[in-house]
Amino acid sequence: MSNIRELNADVIRDAVETLCIEANTSLPVDVKAALDKAEAAEPWPLAKETLGLLQKNLCVAAQQELPICQDTGMACVFLELGQDVHISGDLHAAVDEGVRRGYEKAYLRKSITADPLQRVNTGDNTPAFLTVHLVPGSGCKITVAPKGAGSENMSRLAMLKPADGVQGVKNFVLDTVRQAGANPCPPVVLGIGIGGSFDHCAALAKKALLRPLDQPNANPYYAALEKELLDAINATGFGPQGFGGATTCLGVSIEQEPTHVACLPVAVNMSCHVTRRASREV
Amino acid sequence: MQYVLHTPLQKSDLAPLQAGDTVLLSGVVYTARDAAHARIMELLDVGKELPFPLEGAAVYYVGPTPERPGCAIGAAGPTTSGRMDAYTPRLLDLGLACMIGKGKRSAAVKASVVKNGAVYLAAIGGAGALMARSVESCEIIAWPDLGCEAVRRLVVKDFPLTVLLDPHGGDLYESGPAAYLASVK
Numbered sequence: 001m002s003n004i005r006e007l008n009a010d011v012i013r014d015a016v017e018t019l020c021i022e023a024n025t026s027l028p029v030d031v032k033a034a035l036d037k038a039e040a041a042e043p044w045p046l047a048k049e050t051l052g053l054l055q056k057n058l059c060v061a062a063q064q065e066l067p068i069c070q071d072t073g074m075a076c077v078f079l080e081l082g083q084d085v086h087i088s089g090d091l092h093a094a095v096d097e098g099v100r101r102g103y104e105k106a107y108l109r110k111s112i113t114a115d116p117l118q119r120v121n122t123g124d125n126t127p128a129f130l131t132v133h134l135v136p137g138s139g140c141k142i143t144v145a146p147k148g149a150g151s152e153n154m155s156r157l158a159m160l161k162p163a164d165g166v167q168g169v170k171n172f173v174l175d176t177v178r179q180a181g182a183n184p185c186p187p188v189v190l191g192i193g194i195g196g197s198f199d200h201c202a203a204l205a206k207k208a209l210l211r212p213l214d215q216p217n218a219n220p221y222y223a224a225l226e227k228e229l230l231d232a233i234n235a236t237g238f239g240p241q242g243f244g245g246a247t248t249c250l251g252v253s254i255e256q257e258p259t260h261v262a263c264l265p266v267a268v269n270m271s272c273h274v275t276r277r278a279s280r281e282v
Numbered sequence: 283m284q285y286v287l288h289t290p291l292q293k294s295d296l297a298p299l300q301a302g303d304t305v306l307l308s309g310v311v312y313t314a315r316d317a318a319h320a321r322i323m324e325l326l327d328v329g330k331e332l333p334f335p336l337e338g339a340a341v342y343y344v345g346p347t348p349e350r351p352g353c354a355i356g357a358a359g360p361t362t363s364g365r366m367d368a369y370t371p372r373l374l375d376l377g378l379a380c381m382i383g384k385g386k387r388s389a390a391v392k393a394s395v396v397k398n399g400a401v402y403l404a405a406i407g408g409a410g411a412l413m414a415r416s417v418e419s420c421e422i423i424a425w426p427d428l429g430c431e432a433v434r435r436l437v438v439k440d441f442p443l444t445v446l447l448d449p450h451g452g453d454l455y456e457s458g459p460a461a462y463l464a465s466v467k
Binding site: 043044046047050053054056057058060061064065066067068069070071072107108109110111119121123148149150153181182183185236237238239241242243244245246272273274 | 302317344345346347348349350353356357358359361362364384385386404406407408409410411412414415428429430442444454455457458459460461462463465466
């Protein structure tokens with residue numbers, strides 16, 4: 001038992017506070033790099049101009065300490081928690097308090113309604129949406145990925161038939177992009193879950209959005225599928241903001257899992273050009 | 283083409299606009315989104331006065347972040363307009379001239395835009411910091427209990443917008459991608 005590491009929940013609270021602010025005011029380097037690359041390659045004048053405005057927005061946000069986007073999102077918090085860590089204090093309360101402090105301190109928008117049908121704003125952007133993954137060791141990595149509703153609302157899940165196969169998955173992903181149109185603020189980023197159970201599939205899609213855009217799936221089959229889907233989405237011609245152009249999507253990440261012999265679940269978690277995440281080890 | 287427009291808007295000012303044109307809008311713009319629209323409908327149902335006059339008005343679908351001390355507004359990019367579709371034709375019939383947001387509208391909204399000689403303009407989605415630069419002042423004029431969804435009166439200067447739906451039935455979400463695809467064939 002001497003290998004157990006004690007971690008005070010206050011440390012997690014303070015990290016969550018900082019990460020909420022960092023994630024909402026600066027773009028991850030991989031997303032910025034994908035935007036730079038797309039802007040340089042974009043052949044359609046209005047699209048290039050629109051991508052330029054997105055770049056300008058990032059500069060204004062940095063200069064004026066403003067959030068990049070007014071929808072500062074649901075605070076999705078992910079913990080990769082070593083199984084040799086013992087947390088002293090209440091983890092959920094600490095994460096919520098970190099969100100409360102971060103959103104208040106940095107003038108971020110409070111977008112959470114206490115009840116899905118009775119719609120009363122909680123006023124402090126809590127509760128956080130916390131996912132804990134237990135991993136070997138004694139580390140604790142915290143990621144805050146604020147998620148806006150414009151893109152979240154365009155996400156979809158389908159229980160396909162195994163006979164639908166990879167073509168069924170491709171059709172579903174492209175239909176999802178077509179239905180979404182300009183609502184999720186293209187150029188979009190797609191997190192895709194394939195396999196698992198109904199609930200795991202949705203979680204896989206969300207998890208896929210945490211992977212840097214310059215890091216393809218480790219499995220060559222799925223890496224090739226990511227590339228194929230990216231090209232197919234960009235061939236729609238929707239372009240930045242749906243005004244037309246070559247840049248509709250900045251990146252596609254797939255996470256896959258074993259599934260039942262009778263199942264082929266697929267989930268698309270839609271994200272936008274402001275795909276935000278910030279991480280730190282505590 | 284780029285047009286310079288001031289509110290309140292005359293329908294004759296909007297007539298020349300075509301999907302894909304850009305607009306620099308100055309003057310008063312009112313904010314309203316889901317919850318405010320629902321309350322506006324309740325007021326109309328009982329014949330009560332609205333928080334702002336609809337005739338010639340521009341409505342921006344936005345829920346800004348809280349402003350820092352000394353700033354007019356926080357980040358203020360558009361929200362998805364389609365959520366307001368159910369309410370929109372009634373407001374257009376009552377004189378609403380301009381809607382600012384992002385995303386496709388229903389067939390009923392498109393028809394109502396043409397019928398009423400109104401326009402639907404795009405602000406850049408996800409560019410909340412950039413859009414905020416054009417806002418000179420912001421005050422809550424109704425329903426502060428709605429928080430970010432309260433109705434605000436904004437004074438904007440050279441607010442940069444793009445025409446999505448024009449009074450002649452033009453739709454940039456159809457013509458824009460089609461023109462790009464034709465260019466790469």
